[in-house]
Amino acid sequence: MATKRISDEPAYVLHRYDWSESSLILEIFTRHHGRMALVAKGVKRPSSSFRPILLPLQPLHLAFGGDAEIKTLKAAEWQGGHVMPTGDALMSGLYLNELLLHLLAREDPHPLLFDVYASVVQIIASEHGEVLESALRAFELLLLREIGLLPLLDAQTMTLLALHPDERYTLVPEGGLRQASAADRTSLNGAQWMSLQQVLGERVPFVTVLRACAEVASALKPQLRTLLNYHCGVSTLRTRQMMVDLQSL
Missing domain, CATH: 1.20.1440.120 (Recombination protein O, C-terminal domain)
Structure with a gap:
């Protein structure tokens, strides 16, 4: 069965936690698919382009796929608009x-x-x-x-x-x-x-x-x-x- 891939999905990161030495599990809120869990492989490496993007309260467009309950993150783009809130x-x-x-x-x-x-x-x-x-x-x-x-x-x-x-x-x-x-x-x-x-x-x-x-x-x-x-x-x-x-x- 073909793996379903979702592209250009508006989303926010709700929470993130360690999955392995180099990867994270992300709890995300998407516009068209609701709350989901994604694995972001290699995102903790200093060279990862995802590392400064996958933060809470930041508007994102994500691509992900997979047939398991926890999907795999394929791409992430920050949509801009505001800086990280503080205090x-x-x-x-x-x-x-x-x-x-x-x-x-x-x-x-x-x-x-x-x-x-x-x-x-x-x-x-x-x-x-x-x-x-x-x-x-x-x-x-x-x-x-x-x-x-x-x-x-x-x-x-x-x-x-x-x-x-x-x-x-x-x-x-x-x-x-x-x-x-x-x-x-x-x-x-x-x-x-x-x-x-x-x-x-x-x-x-x-x-x-x-x-x-x-x-x-x-x-x-x-x-x-x-x-x-x-x-x-x-x-x-x-x-x-x-x-x-x-x-x-």
Whole structure:
């Protein structure tokens, strides 16, 4: 059987780890084929042209092939556009990568999510730090929606009762969206949740979701973080813990 080869595929490196003395295994996110694993043979050699290219948060076009679960990298071209983020911006980018590694199944395409990821990476690498929090919340919402883990935000999940614009509701892992109680530290009012549901339904939603998140980012953050940790099966994601540890130094 002929070996299938994919060429000129838009992709980002999510993670890389040693495979042999001279080679790496790459976890990548591609536009048309989803999350995949590639072996990059000889890439650790000083003479390898791939060595300075195969870095996280860099837009790439890749060629790869093979019939095994782990494909073989054939070619890689950097698409330019921005330099490697540093500091808090870099940690934010690695946080996105960790979410994708935890939540995306192998070879399950999500082209819309790929485009959203590329847009958020551009923000992370730019000087527009004032919109970073909104961009992260927008990505989290769109990721959860794309993989079917976000409940509808215009009704209470367990009862299907409509939301009242002025009443408060909170998003919890096992119960979805429910009416907030006195014990809930964060919540949004019904009008805010319904606004988010409306923009999430747009054909190309990223910019409008980002704008909607700007008004509610601080209250949305802990609710989405708890929901994401629950579905990732962890109490705290590694990148989140690293950021907390660095801030405490």
